[in-house]
Amino acid sequence: MQDKTVLKEEKRKQKYGRIVLVGNPNVGKSVIFGLLTGKYVTVSNYPGTTVEVSHGNLILDGKKFLLVDSPGVNSFIPMSEDERVTRDILLAERPENVVLVADSKNLKRALMLLLQLAEMGLPCLLTLNMEDEAAARGIDIDYGKLEEILGIGVVGTVAPQRKGISDLKEALLSPRRPKVETDYGELLEAYASRISDLLPDANISKRSLALMLLSGDDSMTGWVVANLDAGKIKEIEDLRDEAQAKQKEPLANIIARKRIEMSEAIVGTVVKQTDKEAGQIAQWLGKWTMHPFWGIFGLVFVLFCFYEFVGKFGAGTLVNFFEQVIFGRYLSPGIEKVVRYLIPFPFLQDFFVGQYGMFTMAVTYAVAIILPITATFFIAFGFLEDSGYLPRIAVLTNSAFSKVGLNGKAVLPMVLGLGCGTMAAMTTRILETKRERIIATFLIALAIPCSAQLGVILGMLGPYPIKVTLWWIGTLFLVLVLTGYIAAKVVPGEKADFFLELPPIRLPRLGNILMKTLGRIEWYLKEAVPLFILGTFVLFLLDKLKVLGWVERAASPVVVGFLGLPQETASVFILGFLRRDYGAAGLFQLSKQGLLTPDQIIVSIITLTLFVPCLASFFMIVKERGAKTALFMFFLITIFALLVGGGVNLLLHMLG
16 A cells, blocks of 8 residues: 555656755745645655655646655755755756745855755756845845846745745746856866766766765765766775865865855845844844843743743643533533443443543543643744744753753754654754764653643642642753763764754744644644544553553552552553653542642652653654664663652652
């Protein structure tokens, strides 16, 4: 079935002309992709990678095109898997048009990519997005002069307002090859020419391939081996070494510097900066949020607002309304009466409305308890995303992350882990080195609670003194620092440099946030709710087969004796593996029933937070890091969570 789907997709690609969207991260490329393609979109992993690439149909003047939304890049000489995939798309499939989506406020960065596209000999179109933000900053771009210099069409857009999209569609029908060319100096040009003579014809120019090889692009090894014999490979390596021997500076630095100089020269010709005051407050706010001292206060304030909205309003007000009013007063009593009236068999009655019933547990947990928390988290997270604040947290925390073998970029998957550990494990691919990806994945799986779990825990903590919350946060912080420090010493490999492009601080648009939230809620309903039902079904069977009671008794020495928790919490940890928020919801219920003391609340939420990631996250870790690494993490995290939980329990007893 899978082979047929792949074959069908390949036939569709061959039938239609191809247009590829490229651009830097955070320039609105995916928004433009959505506006051009409408509803029909497919998302699949690029062959041989875990990077997802979106495809959609586009009809222009009666002609059908396949539009490809490639991952965001800063260069076509890859520093990450995302960048390699984008380069490989251009190398493997010669598109009829490459649309470079740029941030109007940072034309120089986009021109660095355009110069490389020009070297590839690909037909292009430049889309300057976020025109409104550039105008607010007093940035005036001479489109006519820019078109004249580049030799291609230039279209201005404001994607969220759909401004310029019709002009973009019209311009897509007449792509042109850029006429701008970068001069790398007599020496490099001579060696690039000699290497070009050794290369076979490809979907991009031989000169661009030669420059990639001169830059020392290791990701080209597979293509080189597949297309050249050993003799020519040796000759190319000798030419590169010979060229490097004649230069004091690394060839890659020379090539990058020449592109920067060329980009700056073009920007100096076509861009004028006026003295408009608009946007000054946003610029000041953007700098203030990254200040090493004042920025901490901003971060604390943001986290406080996050807690109030998700922990108090979502996990408190909304959960109480859904659970006690909608379900408790109306749905649950009515459905239970109907089930017990229509179904005479006690076994089936229990299946639907018993202690581990499909409705009484699965639907109630998923919709009445978890959905309100998840929805409020997605709204708050969408606000942080669209405001441009998340990358600033990365800058602010770079120094702290450097102590655990990471850099500030790691804060992005960490923060995403507060949304979903599965998504966070996937986004660790933005980190440059395998070492960083392993450390970040381990820390996320160990000590970062997902949105629903976090929300439920915050809801549990509400009625208790603040010291209970401080115990939980303090323990997690110490665990993160300690395990991160040890992992940085143990995991082999080099630490990558920190480089991150900062989007401007902007006021998020409510419509965009709601669209993202609805999309994520749809994902939650499709992906999470079936797991709730599956988890409940497993518990139902274990209960009926008397296995659950046996597991609880077998775990009693650890759960009751070592952790100091009620025996019922054993099933909570089983639930936590099926789905983290499911386990948290079980603790929430025990807490509401008065079965947990404040000390037991501290021990249970610490142990559950540190406990093994949910089943979906585990499978994602297997996919991203490999089965051997995932199983080792699973074993290590289980032991560590129990040891920390038992240690906290012992410490609390010692402190009285």
